[in-house]
Amino acid sequence: MNMENKYTPELIATSQFKFSIPLYQRLFAWKKKEVTKLLFDLKEHFAKMPADEPYYLGMLTCIDMKNHYDLIDGQQRFTVMTLFAIIFKEYDDKWSCFLMDGNRLNFIARSDDKAYIKSKTNGYPTKTYVNKNMEEGLAAITGFLESYFNTQEERIEFVQQVFTRLTFFFSYLPSSYLADTTSLNKYFEAMNAQGKGLEQHEILKVQLMRGEKEQDYLTHIWNLTSMMDHPIIAKEEDQDEACYRQFYEEAISLCRQKRFHEALEKCRYTSLDDEEEYSIDVIQPEKIEFKQNSYEDGENSIISFPEFLLLVLDVCTGGEQPASHYQPDKLIEKFDALKTYFTAGEFYEKMLYYRLLLDYYTIRRDIKDGQGNYSLILKGPKDDSDKLKQYQSMLYVSTEAFYNWLKPYLRKLEQDELHSCAEMLAFLKKEDNERHSILPARKDLSYKASGNIRYWFWRLDYYLWEQRSTFFNEEEQKIVEHYVFRRNRSIEHLHPQDESHNEEWEEEAVHSFGNLAMISQSFNSQQSNDHIQIKFARIHEQISNKSLQSIKMFLMCKLADFNYQNWTMKLAKEHENEMIEFLERSFYISD
Known part of the structure; x- marks a missing residue:
């Protein structure tokens, strides 16, 4: 193959070139919208441009494997051309030569996909396996031809133009790249137009598979897992x-x-x-x-x-x-x-x-x-x-x-x-x-503590959920039951740090474990240093929607009879004592 020349389906059809998709290339991923968009682009191009103006599909990168070419980059586009051929051959038999009885494109270690393409090429029923994306692509091609052309003559003209004017170039990589996957990775990292570097797990897949006998079996495991x-x-x-x-x-x-x-x-x-x-x-x-x-x-x-x-x-x-x-x-x-x-x-x-x-x-x-x-x-x-x-x-x-x-x-x-x-x-x-064998000292559970205390808030919320019948009445238990753990990262003060609009507390009490709960960053940002009355109102809304941010926060409001004026330093201290004692007991709660 002269890699310096441009190629069309017509030129490929007159050759004996065969192509394979290597193991590290992933499965065909184009959906209906990608296939239909390419067809629309082709139709628009043929309508606007002179008859000798090619439609360029881009660059396909290959490695010469002596009896075939491995498609290193471009397998999606080449597979789409194969799907085109399966449908287009019904309008112009020249496309059958492109398919080469289903042997033009091979899927290394993917015998199901290879058999699927062959069955579609030769018109016999597929077995139990159906490639969902390819099937969707074939239906999109058929639907496009039926919907966007008025006559059979227009459809035939379109498929003939695709055959002669759809154009791509080949670039060539030396076979030595296959022996050195780091070189292959460097190639992909250098691509800056339509590519990406292979991920490490993709390189690993190639390394592990090399020389293995049951490649089809192992590839299925890899793809699934x-x-x-x-x-x-x-x-x-x-x-x-x-x-x-x-x-x-x-x-x-x-x-x-x-x-x-x-x-x-x-x-x-x-x-x-x-x-x-x-x-x-x-x-x-x-x-x-x-x-x-x-x-x-x-x-x-x-x-x-x-x-x-x-x-x-x-x-x-x-x-x-x-x-x-x-x-x-x-x-x-x-x-x-x-x-x-x-x-x-x-x-x-x-x-x-x-x-x-x-x-x-x-x-x-x-x-x-x-x-x-x-x-x-x-x-x-x-x-x-x-x-x-x-x-x-x-x-x-x-x-x-x-x-x-x-x-x-x-x-x-x-x-x-x-x-x-x-x-x-x-x-x-x-x-x-x-x-987590030792519960931190009381001072190390405060807002000013140097360590990461978030685990203990999450642990407390779990055991409050599990033992909810101990702390909540029957109606409240229904609310707690729907609690969902989230990756919350923000510790909130129920009595705010900024006391401009609130009663002043002792600093130690403001930052104490009894006045804290862990909520989402977005909700904490919304709370900010609002008046405690507003905070209670927002927690009421969570209760109504069964969307609690913190069971501990819910319990704090319950202890205050859902009245912000009742949330005092004394009550916060009582709550802290009870929760620390409960955390200590949690080590002995087996189920």
């Missing part, structure tokens, strides 16, 4: 909850028996079809960071994929790695240092096992309209399930290092030593109590 924004087993709309949980329990049981191929079959087709990944050529250049604190609607795991990889690596090497191990920006470095402890196959299978455990036994974040909640697939007696979900939520928001609680919990589950929600809760409490 890497998608942290939905459970690894997808729930069908009409699927019974008990049946859905049984899928997880059976898959986990198979993993315990080391029957990983069978475990994968429990989830591969239900989840794989819904994957939405974005590749190099459709992402604008920017630094991509994995953050679990997304505020877009949808589900999210409580840890990111790089964090998950580091967790599995820790477990594969004995589970005794130090805190410095958990550095996502040093993912490859950590693997290089520890890779002699396991084979690639063992690591992938541990990934599958731990994703199943993580999804089933651990909370997930559920975002709706920008508000976060938590869900837990595991179910037991309602009271036990609710406590487990709430306690995990408290640990999630209060524990900076997720591995401190999540690693021992998942390892215990892997060993099949926890058999009920009550046992899981007791284990988590025991571990947490050992990490």
